[in-house]
Amino acid sequence: DIYSNHVSSIYGIQSSPLIVFGNNLFFNARSSYEYEYELWKSDGTESGTVMVKDINPLGHSHPTNFTVVGNTLYFTAVDDTNGEELWRTDGTESGTMMIKDIRQGTLRSYIQYPTAFDDNLYFSATDAVNGLELWKSDGTETGTVMVKDINIGGSSFLGKLIVVDNVLYFEADDGINGCQLWKSDGTETGTVMVDSNSTHNCGSDYLNFGSSLYFRADQTTNSNVSGWVSDGTPDRTNMIDGFYGSESVVDTNWWLFVHGTSLYMQVNLASGQVLLVKISI
Numbered sequence: 001d002i003y004s005n006h007v008s009s010i011y012g013i014q015s016s017p018l019i020v021f022g023n024n025l026f027f028n029a030r031s032s033y034e035y036e037y038e039l040w041k042s043d044g045t046e047s048g049t050v051m052v053k054d055i056n057p058l059g060h061s062h063p064t065n066f067t068v069v070g071n072t073l074y075f076t077a078v079d080d081t082n083g084e085e086l087w088r089t090d091g092t093e094s095g096t097m098m099i100k101d102i103r104q105g106t107l108r109s110y111i112q113y114p115t116a117f118d119d120n121l122y123f124s125a126t127d128a129v130n131g132l133e134l135w136k137s138d139g140t141e142t143g144t145v146m147v148k149d150i151n152i153g154g155s156s157f158l159g160k161l162i163v164v165d166n167v168l169y170f171e172a173d174d175g176i177n178g179c180q181l182w183k184s185d186g187t188e189t190g191t192v193m194v195d196s197n198s199t200h201n202c203g204s205d206y207l208n209f210g211s212s213l214y215f216r217a218d219q220t221t222n223s224n225v226s227g228w229v230s231d232g233t234p235d236r237t238n239m240i241d242g243f244y245g246s247e248s249v250v251d252t253n254w255w256l257f258v259h260g261t262s263l264y265m266q267v268n269l270a271s272g273q274v275l276l277v278k279i280s281i
Contacts, residue, residue, distance in 0.1 A: 019066040021073040022091055026052070028063050036060040039077070041091060052089060053096040056080050063087070067114040067121060072139050074099075074121045076111045084108035086123075088139050099137060100144040103128050111135075115161040117168045118186050122147070124158050131155025134170070136186060147184060148191040151175040158182070160204075165211040167232050169194075171202040178202075181215075183232050195234035203228060205255050209263050210281035214240075216252050227252040227265060227277075240279065243267075 018027040024041040031051065037060040042049035055061035058080040065076045077087045079098065083106050089096040102125050103109035110132060114123045117136075120143075125135045130146060132155040137144035150156035150172050157179075158172035168184045177193065179202035184191040203217035213230045219239070226249050230237035243249050253266035256276075263279040 017066060019068065019073070021066075021068050024048075024091060026066060026073060026089075026091075037062050039063045039075070039089065039096065052091065053093045055087070055096070065111060065114045065123075067116060069116040069121050069139075070119060074114060074137070074139075076114075078108075082106065084111065086111055086121075086125075086137060086144065099139060100141045102126075102135070102144070113159055113161045113170075115163065115168070117161075117163050118166075120186065122161060122168055122184075122186075124161075126155070132157050134158055134172070134184065134191060147186065148188045150182070150191070160206050162206045162208060162213070164208045164213045165231075169206065169213050169230075169232070181213075181230065181237070194230060194232060195237050197234065198237065200228060207255050207258070207263075209258055209279075210261075214255070214263065216254075224249055225251045227267075 018025055024043050026039065026041045028037050029040045030037045036056065038054055039052040041052050055077050056079050061077040061079060063075045063077040067074045073089050075087050076084050078084045082098065082101050083103060085101055086099045087097065088099050109125045109127065112124045114121055120136045120138050122134065122136045124132050126132045130149050131151060133149055134147040136147050151174050154175050156172040156174060158170050161168060161170045170182050171179055172182045173179045177196060180198055181194045182192065183194055200217035200219060203215035205216045207214045215228050216225055217228050218225055226243045227240040229240050248269050249267060250270050251268040253268060256264045256266060261281050265277050267275045267277050269275065
């Protein structure tokens with residue numbers, strides 16, 4: 001009987017991901033109509049399942065975007081005076097606090113794609129002066145800064161942040177080259193487009209495999225979608241061997257899975273054949 005072994009009677013748990021931090025499970029929940037959706041934690045016992053902090057006494061705080069970096073759990077939440085902003089917690093009420101009001105006032109800063117990299121949290125956000133750009137945080141207000149204004153006067157609409165071989169990759173639009181693959185070492189000068197002469201547009205299904213970045217992308221010479229691989233340099237950002245310049249590859253479907261030292265993916269040919277391709281390292 002699953003109900004006879006429940007941990008705690010919680011009124012509702014939001015669908016945002018649950019995350020393990022320290023020796024507890026953290027999540028977004030409410031216990032009754034008395035409290036709105038707030039930050040909760042559980043050690044697996046009824047007495048140890050408690051609300052960490054009532055962040056927004058006047059309504060829902062809706063904590064989400066949970067990401068662990070070192071000894072800190074980062075998340076976004078709404079309090080009674082600010083819009084959705086970046087918060088941190090050590091698992092205690094006193095140690096749960098807003099890091100910075102990135103977008104001043106009650107409007108949200110649209111924090112997305114939080115990713116742990118080089119002991120910092122990297123994410124997309126806007127401060128209303130600049131559009132959606134790359135930001136990072138070390139957990140302090142002064143250490144929460146925009147890394148680079150990629151699209152000056154607009155938004156770079158960056159996304160799909162992924163760390164491969166100690167490099168942060170993402171897609172962004174600088175307003176000149178369209179949506180392209182970018183990389184960053186965490187500095188303004190080290191945040192650059194991988195290849196300004198690339199023959200592909202923004203990709204999908206980004207995957208860390210064998211210390212290289214694998215992804216799907218359109219070929220600019222035709223409408224075919226192929227598998228690509230990059231080590232972060234222009235000369236080595238190419239279609240996967242065997243697909244280069246091939247008109248027979250109509251579409252490289254989603255990555256199926258990685259097993260051991262091999263990557264498996266589905267390839268659709270113009271002939272109508274569907275192949276399962278294995279790439280080994």
